[in-house]
Amino acid sequence: MIVSEIYTNQSIVILGLGRSGIALAEALTQSGAKVLVWDDNPDVLLKACERGLEALNRNKKDQWRGVDILLVSPGVPFLYPKIHNIILEASKAQVPIDNDIGMFFNILETTKKNFKIPPKVIAVTGSNGKSTTSSLIHHILIKAGTTVQFGGNIGKAVFELNPVQNEEVIVLELSSYQLEVAKRLSPDIAIFTNFSPDHLDRHGGVQGYFSAKKRLFDSGYSNTSIINIDSKEGLLLLNQNASSNQDSQSIRVTSGPLTNTKDWTVGCFLDRLVEMKEGKEVFSMPLKSLKNIPGVHNQENICLAYAACKAIGIESKVIKAAVKSYVGLKHRIQLVGIRHGVKYINDSKATNSDSASVALKTFKNIHWICGGEKKEEKLTNLAFNAKFVKKVYVIGEDPTEFAAQLGFDPHELCGSMEDAVKLASEEAIPGDIVLLSPAAASFDQYQNFEKRGEHFIELVKKIL
Incomplete structure (x- = not known):
């Protein structure tokens, strides 16, 4: 406390x-x-x-x-x-x-003089990937022998953390709900994972949602900003951050070709992580062999975590070894088990269409369980990314509306998780994937996405 x-x-x-x-x-x-x-x-x-x-x-x-x-x-x-x-x-x-986040930063700033070597805070925000990125940073720092705590929007609330120590690192995942209210935001390292519309009713539209995320970088306190520039919002944030805070450094992260590499850049391209400085490659590591955290989206998360740990002083070879031992988050593309050659994947944390699209692009031969309390008005990008889906099983209190907006056939209106898991497991054949990736919030049927994922795991384990 x-x-x-x-x-x-x-x-x-x-x-x-x-x-x-x-x-x-x-x-x-x-x-x-x-x-x-x-x-x-x-x-x-x-x-x-x-x-x-x-x-x-x-x-x-x-x-x-x-x-x-x-x-x-x-x-x-x-x-x-x-x-x-x-x-x-x-x-x-x-x-x-x-709110508690603003109070936490206020306490740290007020008491910094009491530390011989003040603690550092790494704050992670974005639409998707922030939980994996922040937990991977936490994992790497532990492996590097750093004294570290982890909390915020995941794990412990900030005031549940232990009293802060000299030389300690605090890793915080911060949601838009937390950022929109906090009076003080003063992390040493601020990370922007990506951006896609979410929580629009809560923020009065997409501009309000982006403004909440952007507040982490507007404070001018961070020494280092790490920004995924693969969206227009990321590019805008990079540009504004560079012009408004001359004393800080920015690290660009991208999954595209490494252009304009005079800036400090960490990219994932052709299944490799590459770090560039002053136009020269200074480090690289293969990513395709990392089976515990599959998918291009996780390659971006690795790049973000790598950049944060390099910025705080961890050696590249230490980061590389730690990444290999990371097993991923529960409820995020989590392998639950295999039965008769069919893999069961829990991706309950995919509460919006962009997050679910990531899972749909990661696997083939998918029996896809989706639905719930819909956030977005349109689900067209899901249909675009569903080319490897064999059949859809729709859950939620109103599966008919969700299925109609999804526009994918064949589909089953299941309603309950029990019916969806039962039908999908009966129809899947060796080599298929039964994937829970709802593309919707859980609140119509569950307390949170964790409870939804735990229910899926419980049902799957009964048939394994």
């Missing part, structure tokens, strides 16, 4: 009591702050009170008098699709608004 005396005696309200909200409330209470909490779910609020936390009195007329700050959890809509009443009330009362 991270505690800090800088919030002693402050009056703080926390909105949203998921994992990060509870961790924040307990840490600030330990720090000597007066903490009031709120969650719209009465059962969640009751459990928080049973843990010793005090609920905000919503009937008190002057409830914002004396409040120093409102902290908003990432699960609470900040402005779109509808601003929460508590956020609106705090805004009218001119109460500052922040």
Whole structure:
């Protein structure tokens, strides 16, 4: 738990009591702050009170008098699709608004003078690949003997981390929900994995979504920016970052031909990672043999992680050895098992069409389980990338609509995961792949994508 005396005696309200909200409330209470909490779910609020936390009195007329700050959890809509009443009330009362990420960076900046060698923060954002990239960085640093912690949008909430130490590295995966609210964002290394439209209702459209991601780089605090330039958004970010922050360095990452290589560039081309500096190749390593993390998208993730670890001082040969031992993330193109020559792959983390397209391009002879709470209005790019799909099995509360927008035949309207796994396993033959890659959120049937993936794993293990 991270505690800090800088919030002693402050009056703080926390909105949203998921994992990060509870961790924040307990840490600030330990720090000597007066903490009031709120969650719209009465059962969640009751459990928080049973843990010793005090609920905000919503009937008190002057409830914002004396409040120093409102902290908003990432699960609470900040402005779109509808601003929460508590956020609106705090805004009218001119109460500052922040979140756990902003508080975390504020504590680090305020206490840096207390460290002989201050800790460094590597922050990773983007639409897809940020979990694999951040977890791979964490893995490499462990193998290199670095003291490291890992959290943010994956694993531990930031205030669940252990007290920060000298020379330590903190690896954070940061979502757009976290970035849009945080007042301070000051990583030493900021990473942009890629960009595709997502969470559009939450950000008021694609521009709002990109603006949230871009905030990680707008602060001007990072010494190094690592940017995948294979999208127009990445190119724009690189250009703006170079012109606005002359004291920082940028590392370009690309899966295309290595052009304009006077800049520090890490590319994956023809199944090789190549590092270029001053127009010269300084290191390369093969990528095709890495069976634990397959696909071109993972080659890009490896390049991003390689660049981050080089920027922090890890030798290339150490990174190469560590990458070979990385086994990948659960729920992201995860091999569950093989039965009668049929592979079962769990890709439940593919909650949008771009992420699912990656899996569809990685395998052949696919029996594809997809569907759920749809995010995008159009699914046309999925049909374009489904040339290796033999049949589709649609799950979710409304499989008919999803199937109609997908426009792929043959397909089965299954609804439940049980029916989809049963049908796919009966129809698959040796050499086929049964792939769960939903291209949709899980909330119509599951608490989160992890629960959806765990259900798939449970069903598959019964037939293995």
